[in-house]
Amino acid sequence: MNNFFVLNFAEGSGGKFTNSILQTSDQIGHWDIEVNRAKNKNSFADKFLEYTKKSFPTNLNNHLKMEPCLPFNFEGFSSIFSNTNLSYEKAMKILEDKPYCKEIFSNSQKLSLILHKDTDEFLKDSDIVTLCIDSKYAKRFTQKACIHKRYGVNENYILYKMHHPDYCNPSSANLARKYINENKPYRNISKIQFLKTEILDKKLYQPYENLNGKGIISLTNLITDTNTAVKEFKKVFDNYNLSGFNEDLIAQAHSIWFNGNNKIILEN
Secondary structure, three states: OOOEEEEEOOOOOOHHHHHHHHOOOOOEOOOOHHHHHOOOOOOHHHHHHHHHHHHOOOOHHHHHHHOOOOOOOOOOOOOOOOOOOOOHHHHHHHHOOOHHHHHHHHOOOEEEEEEOOOOOHHHOOOEEEEEEOOOHHHHHHHHHHHHHHHEEEOOOOEEEHHHOOOOOOHHHHHHHHHOHHHHOOEEOOOHHHHHHHHHHOOOOOHHHOOOOOOOEEEHHHHOOOHHHHHHHHHHHHHHOOOOOOOHHHHHHHHHHHHHHOHHHHHOO
């Protein structure tokens, strides 16, 4: 079998949370190995909800520091940049001896990966789900989420959190610290110019708009209400024959994430 389950999404569209819900399936390895080991045990629900609260804080300023990230180094792979030289065989050779991957594969689970780009060649036979920005409401949510979570916006300067060791994910902190002078996380850009050039004028969302088919998740349904979101997740589980769907658990997790994003949802 192909050993990957992939979620493709635009940054800011709730992909990390969506991915964490997909990882509750028995067939997909959860990025937190202790949560994964608790599957089909009484402790699973509590461990997963604790993970959700930690990973998706209500204070969106801390989002990048807390959001889930790949729990192993995958040399040659990037969620953003393509590598045409990475074949399926090469990818498996890289991963097969990594402790996390070895445990996931030994459980006959698929490795969860995320993309913000066209699919790599080595993933062409994988199960691939795409989070669709399927309304003006969903697009606006994604734009505002990017602003709140990835930047510190002031009238006369912008903080690029992904380039600052105090704000980025801990897994990237050493690199951010090393290249802080080159990346210049504090930039003298006016708020108006930033919103126009960095967010509103970019075509980042077009590949994720107006999609349909088996492998599509509606972002609009995920940010309407919890009941609608649970039904949307159930559809994906059914379409890919994923076992382990827990309606109550997913509803509780969605409420945690949804409440944390109310600042985005309720803004004009």
